[in-house]
Amino acid sequence: MRIGIPRALFYYYYFPLWHAFFTALGAKVEVSPPTNKAILDQGVRGAVDEACLPIKVYYGHVLALRNKADLLFVPRLVSVEPKAYICPKFMGLPDMLRAGLRDLPRFIDTNVNLRQGTEKVLEVALEMGRLLTRNKRQILAAWEKAQAVYQHYVALLESGLRPGPAIERLTGVPEGRRRRGEGEGPGRWKVGLVGHGYNLYDEYISMDLIGRLGRLGVEVVTPDQIPGAVIETEAARLPKRLFWTLGKRLVGSTLHFLQRPDIDGIIHVSSFGCGPDSLVGDLVERFSQRTRKLPFLYLTLDEQTGEAGLQTRVEAFTDMLAWRAAQ
């Protein structure tokens, strides 16, 4: 049984977990190739114009797996933690794909809704596992193994490894970086790079932003390197609890970066037209303006964003960092 997993959206957060689970149940996991022009173009054609770039890219990855899998893993991620959601678009994703694309393999589109409590996740695992085996003990064992791998993944990220190399190390799925190793390691400046993982770590979508910054002497710290508890505490300073998981990470990590003396600036990467970010990003920018005047760069990505424009803005930002350092 070949299970296709799109290399998009929550791939960057959960792939090692899913991979370990399905592999332990005897399935073969097929991952779509790293995003490229063909994938993006197909996605743009398949999705409605108003969809944000990450959703379009996801469509492209699903299409790339069309003939490579017997089952497509496109879960309905409603909520991955109590009292929170991801984004309404994630809640409709399997239905959107079904309505918009033809000739797809069958879906594993189990609802993941942990709003009422994380214990529910076991039911989710059992429901997905039953597609592969009747043996409940085997499913539970696979789930346990998957969770151990996931813990390991989180630890690797918190130690500073990027999702790409961490996934490669844990699952053997090659990262496919265009310029391996470049732009990593200590730089002249340290910048908090905040945003959704599927924008930050997809090199095609982000136009190799992390590498680009590295070549300009900027070392980046991302929210995934910040322990979850720190993010929670910081985000709890908002007057109302934020009900988007990714928005909470954005606020929590930004507030954390604002207090760190070793951070020289903040870059927020967002998708053009992203709903949650349009509000959360605004708050984050207001807070950083009010508290400590760190240089703040807001980058939006869409399918029309050009490399030249991005490079100019990033260079202007590093000029600003240099200017401030000289003061």
Next chain:
Amino acid sequence: MKATFPHMGNLYITARALLGGLGLEVVVPPPCTKRTLSLGTQHSPEFACLPLKLNLGNYIEAAERGAEVIVMAGGVGPCRFGYYAQVQREILKDLGYDMEMVVLEPPDAHFSELVDKIKYLCQTDWRRAIQGVRMAWWKTRAVDEVEKRVEWLRPREKVLGTADRIYNRARAAIDAAATRREVELARQQALAELDAVERDPVREAKVVRIALVGEIYTLLEPFMNLDIERKLGRMGAEVVRDLYLSEWINDHLFGGFMRLDSPAKKAKKLAQPYLGYFVGGHGRESVGSVVYFARKGFDGLIQLAPFTCMPEIVAESILPRASQDCDLPVMTMFFDEQTGEAGFVTRLEAFVDMIRRRKEADRRSRAGAMDGA
């Protein structure tokens, strides 16, 4: 305490009665205009959905008229609406407006939170307050009923604009009514006047029926939707929405306390084969409405939403499939501050023409089939 609230179609009639009934001094913001829009747009996050921007414009204009407290609805996700108040509060703060916001929403932890807020707002005794709530409800129901008749009459009236003149008078009378009896009289008079309006048989023979669905604010606020209902009416289309104000109020402020049967409620179930899950806002209802209105024999359906509206983007992605299955033409319209009148009217006209020709062809082929038999 001078209290204000955001506009949304006829909501001001409900809100005036409700807040007034609590003993508050009510500042109704001036109706949405270009100025409201430009104030709101200028100070809001660029990619925020348009209702947030217009609301903010309302608040600023109400503040200019002395409003001190903003009363609004909220939510706990997944949609942006649940975070409007937080963002608007920060913007107002940075702009130097010292306004208090009271957000009525399902409480995060304890129901007492909500009760406390209402107690805080209430400047009178409970009996009078409850009378205010009931007054607000009667007024809303009355306005809705008149509105539905106006929507029916617009494509049929002989002298264009007659129905709207009666509608405006009726709204003013209902808004001003001080007792239930006065509300009732205003309602009856409006309905009688509407019944007496002379109709044009030529126009009447060509009427097409269009359902409007989509994001609630865009559906209900004429300034936001460029007065789509009146425009469609002039083009000879009878318009029905899947949701009216009383239903929204019942669901969002009364916790569904009243038993109302709206198309939207049925649409939720009918969406099942296409969209099996809640996606925030009104997205699931928009999808199910295609099935509902196709069964009711409608000729077309238009989805309305603010640009970047998440639930409606989900719905938009699914609508073509439902439209095809149900054989009901569907068009989607997204609105932002740049949406221009001219292009908008052209699109509407093309859609109405298309469904009218389709209906005509359908009738002829059915007549032909009968001749052949």
